[in-house]
Amino acid sequence: AGAADIKIGVLYPISGGGAIYGGPAMRGHDLAVEEINATGGVLGSKFVTVARDSKINPAAAAAAAKELITKEGVNVILGGLASSVGLAISEVARREEVIYIATIPKTIKLTTSKLHPYVFRTASNTDFEGDAMAQIVKKVNGKKLCDIQLDYAYGHDLGDGIAKALPKHAPGANIVMKLRPKLGATDFNAYITQIMGAGCETVVSGLWGNHFVNFAKQAAPFGFFKDHVYITGGEIASHEVASKLAGDYPDNVWSNTYELWYHSPTGAHKKFQARLAKKAGTNATAMWPVLAYNGVMLYKAAVEKAGSTDAAKVIKAMEGLTIDTPMGSLTVDAKSHQTNTGQFWGPMKKQSGEAYRRMEPVTFVPPPSK
C-alpha cells in the first residue's frame, strides 16, 4: 500500500452495433487488470480501470478520452475499435500528452502519417494482413482474383496492402475485379452475381463480422463456395463467427484470427485460456479479449521497466520493449511504435460430427520482416 492507484482509461464501444466487439474486449481487459492486482500490482500500486463507451463515434470518443484525462486523471488510455475512433483518441493523447495504446484499430495511418510519441499499437495493421493474404493466394495457386472490400478506410487500406504484396508472393495472380460494397451493407446479391459473372476462381476480401455472415449466407444458395476459394482478413476464423455460423459456415474459406481457444501455441496461452474460460463461463471464448489483455500487459511491463508512470519515461521504456504474451513474445518497434503482432491463418474445415468449423492446420504468420 501507500502508492496511489494507477488509473487506466479504457474506451471500447459497449452500446449499439459495436458492442459485439467491445463487450468481449472489456472482458479481456478486466482479466488482465485482475491478474496484475492479484499479484501485487505494479510498483506497489494497483491498476484501476475507468471505462467509457467510445460508441462508434470519434467525436464522442474524443470527448470521453478528454474527460478520462482531465477529470479522472488517467495515466494511460487503451482501446478503440474503428480506425476513425483510434485516430481521434490518438489526437487527444497527443495534445494532452498521455499515452494511448491502440489495441484493435488497424489503420496504417496511426503508426505512419499520424504517428506521434504518445501513440502505440498492439493490434496488427492492414499491411501485415495484406501480406499474409498474398502468401495464401500463392499457396492455393490463385490466378484470377476478385477483390471485395468494404468501402471505408480499413477496406481500402487492406486492398492496397494486398495489391502491394501480390507481386512479391504471387506474381502470377491478377486482380480482375474490385468491388467496394458500403460499410454496413446487408444485401450482397449484386456483388455475389458480379463475382460469379467475372469468372474469378479466387476471392480476396476483408468483409468482417456481420458483413461476412450476410455475404456467406446469401452466396451459399448460388453454390458460390463450390466454385470459389475465399481468402479473407477481418478475423473470420475467430470463434465468434465460426460458432455462430456453425453449419452455415461455407467451405473453401481461408482466414485469420488473433487467437483460437482450441489452439495453444504456448503454455502461457493454456493458462490464459483457462482463466478466460472461467470468467466467461464457457470454454469456447472469443478472440477480442486477448487484444485488450495484451494492451494492459504491455503498459504494465513498460511502467515496471520505467519505474514510474511518468509518460515520457514510460514511452522510453516501451520503445523496443519485448513482453511475453499468451500468443508468444511481442516487441514494440522503437520507431513506428507498432508491435510485431502476428495472426493465425489457415483453411476452415468441417469437423467430423460437429457443425462447427475449425482452422486446420493452424499456421502462425508473423508480420513480414523489413
Place this chain on the structure above:
Amino acid sequence: MLAIGVEAMSMLSNPTFLFYQFMNSISLGMNLFIIATGLTLILGVLRVINFAHGAFFMFGAYVCWSTVTFLGGAVGSFWLGVVAAAVVLGAMAFVIERGLLRYLYGREHLTQLLFTFAIVLIVGDVAKMIWGTDQYNVPYPHGLGGAVDFGFAKYPSYPLLLCVIGLVVAVGMWLALSKTRWGRIIRAATQDREMLAALGMNVPLVYTGVFVIGSALAGIGGALAAPRVAVSPGMDATIIIECFIIVIIGGLGSLWGSFLGALALGFVTMFGTVIFPDWELVLAYILMLGLLLWRPWGLFGHEEEEPH
C-alpha cells in the same frame, strides 16, 4: 478502377447476369416492402413517424432466432418463429400504445417522433439485456436453402419466396384497406379522429389496432429477414432509413406508393452498384432527392388541402 467499371458494365449485356440483377432487384424490393408496409400503415393513420420500426424489426429477428433455437431447429420451427415474432411485437406494441403513446396523439409531430426515438433507445437496450451483444444465425427454413433451377440459371429459393410473400402482403393490405369497412374507418381515422368518435367509432381501439398490426408487420419483416442476415445489435439502424425513404418516395401512407417505392429502391440499389459503384452510399438518397424534386409529395402523395 475505370477498366474494372467497364468490365462490370459489359456484364450487363450478359443475359444471365441481367436475369440475376433483375431478380436481385425484385427480391430486395419485396423484402424491403414487407418491412416498410407496417411503417406506412402507422404513418398513414397515426401520423407518427415511427423510428422504433427498425428496432421492432430487429426484435422480431431475435424472437425468431430464439424460437428456432428453442425448438432445436425442427422442421417448421422457422415459421413458428415468424408467428412468434408477430405475436411478441404485437403485444409489445399494445403495451407501448396503451401505456404511453396514446397520451401524445394531440401533440406535435416532433413530440411523437422523439417518443419513438426514446422507444428505439429502450428497445435496443432491452434486446441487448436479453440477447447480449453476440450475433446469431438463423438457418434457412427447411427446403429453402437451395436454389430453383430456371434452366438457363439458378436462383436461390428463399428470396423468391419473399417476393411471393411481398406480393401477398401488398394485395391483402390493399383489399383490406380499400374494400372493407374497417379499411375505410382506418383511413377516416387518419383525417379526423374526433369526428370519427362522434360517429360512434371507438377511435382509440382503431389506433391501438393499427399500431399493433404495423408493429407486428415489422416483427414479421425481421423474422423473414433473419435467414439472410446476421441477427445482431445494430441491424435496426440501416433498415429504418431505407424504410423512411420508401415511405417518402411512395407518398406518405400510400400502400401502392410504398410498394413501388420499395421496388424502385431495389432496382436503383442493384443496378446502381454495378453502373455507379462509387455512389452506392448515396444511391438511395439520390433516388429520393430526384423523385421529390420531380414529384414533391411522392409518387402517390399530394399536398394537404388548403382552406377554401
Place this chain on the structure above:
Amino acid sequence: MAQLEVDNIRTAYGLSKVLFGVSLTVEPGEVVALVGRNGVGKTTTMRSIMGMAPPQEGSIRWIDRDITGIPVHHVAKLGIGYVPEDRRIFPELTVWENLDIGRRPPMDGGDGWSEEQVFELFPDLKDIQERKGGVLSGGQQQMLTIARSLMGNPKLLLLDEPSEGLAPIVVESLRDRIQMLKTGGLSIVLAEQNLDFVLFLSDRVHILEKGEVVYTGTPAELRDNPDVQTKYLTV
C-alpha cells in the same frame, strides 16, 4: 322523464370557463333550439353533451342513464348524432365513403337510413358520390355532414348551425326535411343563427348569454317578445 336532461353543467377549456350552469331538457320528437350571439356557448353545450368537452360540474342524463364524461363514441352509440358547425367531413374519403363511415343500424331494429333516402334529401350529393370530400364546396360539405350523421340513425341529433353556408333554396328544403324528421320521431337540439329557421322548427327556444340560459320560451312567446329579441339577439 325527459329523453335528454342536461343539468346545470359548467364547462371550461383549460382555465377559461365557458359554461356557467346550463340546463335543458329534450322530450322525444322535440326540437329544442339554442340561440344567442357568437361565443355564448352554444357549440360548447353540444360538445359537452357529446363528451368532447366533458363538463367539470353538473350532469347529463340520456334515457335514464348518466352519460356525463363517458367517451365520445359511447355517446354516439347510445343514439346521439352530432353535426358540427365546422363540417368536419373526411377530406380524403369520397362522398359515398363518408356516408358509409356514418352508417350504424338503428338501435331498435328496423331498416334505418339508406344512401338512396339520404340522396333524396340532398339530391346535390347524388351526382358527386365519387368526389373526395375535401374538394366539395362549403355548402356541399354542410349537406354531407348532415347526411352522414343521419346514416347513423340517431334518436337525438345535435345540429350546430345547419343552415350556415347553404343557398336559400336549400335552406328552405332543409327546413322542410328537418320538419319531416321531427315528425318521424327524431329529437333535435338545434343551434342556429337564422331566427326564421328556429322559429319555424322548434318547440322550445333557449337563449344563451355568456354561458348561461337567460330566456326560455316557445317560438310564439319569443316572437311576441321583441324586448327579449332586441336584448339578446339583435343590437
Place this chain on the structure above:
Amino acid sequence: METVLQTDQATKAFEGFVAINNVSIDLKKGEKHAIIGPNGAGKTTLFNLITGHLSLDSGSVSFEGKDITGTAPHRIVKLGLARSFQRINIYPRMTVFENVQVALIARDGRSFHLFTLGHSLNREESAELLELVGLSDEAEEMAGELAYGKQKQLELAISLASNPRVLLLDEPTAGMSPAETVEAIKLIEEITEARGLALLFTEHDMGVVFGISDRISVLHHGELIFSGPPDHVREDPEVRRVYLGQSHGAA
C-alpha cells in the same frame, strides 16, 4: 366608372369537371358587387382564381388594368387586393394583436427585416384596426380561442391590414348571429366607404346581399347566368328557380 378588377372568360376544370366556365365579371371602383349562386356553383373557385390561389385553365384576370394572370398570391396582395376566407383562416396560436401586427409588417415590406425588433412595430395601427372591427378587448387573447364570429372579425381585420383597394370576402357573415351580422355589415360598409374600397363578396344571407350590394352576379354550374342590380335579380325567374326559392323570391 373605372373598372378595377376584371376576369375575362375565366375557365377552370378539375379532372374534367368544369367548375368555372367562361366567366367574365368586373368590379368598378367603389362598387359593392355580390356573387351568389347555389352551393358548388363555383364562387369560391372564382375567388381562388382571382387571388392566384388556383391557376386558370384559360382566360385572364386583370387588376387596375394590369394583367395578373399567373401572378403569385403574395404579389397580388401587395398590389392591393386582399381576401378573407370562407373557412376561418387565422393564426390560431398567436394573439389577436399579433395576428394583425404581422399583416401590417408584411404590408410595410418589413417581413424580411432580420434586425428590426418586431415587438414595437405598427402597434398603434394594430390597435386601431382592432378597435375598428371591435376586438380591442380580445387583443391579448389567443386567436384560436375566440368564438367563431369573433374569428371572422379578426379575419376581416387581417385582410384590411394590407391597405387593399379591393376586398374579396367569401361569406363574411356566415356563422354570425344576426346581431353580429348587422354589426359586421355596418362595419364593412363603413370601411369600404371610408377607404373607398371596391368589394366583391359572396354570401348566402339574402338580407346581407340585398342590403348592401350595388350589383349582383349569379353563378350556376360554373356559368354566369345573370348580372344586374338587386331588384332585377329578385325578379329573375331562373335565379329564383335555382337559388332563391320561395321566401326570398317572393319578398
Place this chain on the structure above:
Amino acid sequence: MQTGYKTTFWISCAIVLLLLLVPTLGSKYLIDLTTEILIYALFALSLNVLIGYSGNISFGHAAYFAIGGYSCAILLTTYELPLIISMPAAIILSGLAAAFVGYFCVKLTDIYFAMLTLAFGMLVWAVAFKWRAVTGGDDGFVGVNVPAFIDNRYGFFYFTLFVVTVSAALLWLICHSAFGRTLVAVRENRVRAGFVGVNTTRLRHTAFVVAGTFAGIAGSLFAMYNRGVYVESAFWTESGQVLIMALLGGLYSFFGPALGAAVLYTLQVGINQYTEYWPVVLGIILLIILMFLPDGIIGLAQKLRSQFSRKA
C-alpha cells in the same frame, strides 16, 4: 413586454458573467465540458430558428455543422490561412450550402421537408466520407492547425464564449425581429401568411439559411476544439441528437434549446460514466420529459413560476 426583454437581457448578462468565471474554478474538465456545451448550445439555438420559429423539422441540420467544421479545418490546415479568413469563409460556405439546399427543401413542408433535409444531409455526409483526399474520409480530418492564442484550454474557452455570446445575441435579435414574428405567423398558417402578402417560400428559405449559417459557426468552433472533424458529425443521428436537445429545452422559447443542449450533453456524459446501458436511461428520461413536460424544461419553469406568482 418591454420589461420582459429587459429581464432577459440582465439574466443573459449574469449568465455570461458566471461563465467567465468558470476557468477560475481550477478544473480543466469543467472548462472542456463548458466549451462543449457552449458549442452544442449554439448548434441547438440555430436549429430552433427552423423548428421552433418556422415550424420545419430538419433531419439534416448536422450537414451545416459539418460543412462549417470541415471548411474551417481545411482552410486553417491544408491552406494554412489565418483564422480571421478561415472562420468567416467557413461560415459563409455553410450559409451558401444552406442556401442551395434550402432552395429545394422549402418547396415542401412537414414530413416531406424533414426527409428532404435528411437526404441532403446524408449527401453531405457521403461526400465527406468519399472525398478522402480533402476530408480524410472516414478516418476523419485529424490535426487541425489553430492559431496560438486559442491553442490552449483557456484561450479557446474565452474565444468560444465570445463567439457563442455574440451569435446568440444575433440569433435573439433575428428571432424577435419583424422577420421572426412573420416566421411564426408562417409556421402557424402558411396559406394565410401568403394572403397578407408574405412570400412564405422566400421567408422559410431565409430562415433555413440563417439556421445553416449559425450551425456553421458552431461547427467551425467544434472542429477547432477537437483539432479534428469526423464524418460522424454529418450523420443523421447527429441531427437527431440536436433535435432532441432543442425539444428537451423547449421549442417555443428562445433559450430553451440552449438549456436543452446543456442538460442533454451533461446527462449523456454523466450517464456514460456509470453504465453501458446509457441508451435505456436516456430513453426513459426522454419519455418522462415527453409525457410530463410537454413544453420542455423552460415550459416547466414557466408553469412553476406562474403558479408561484398566482399564489403570491
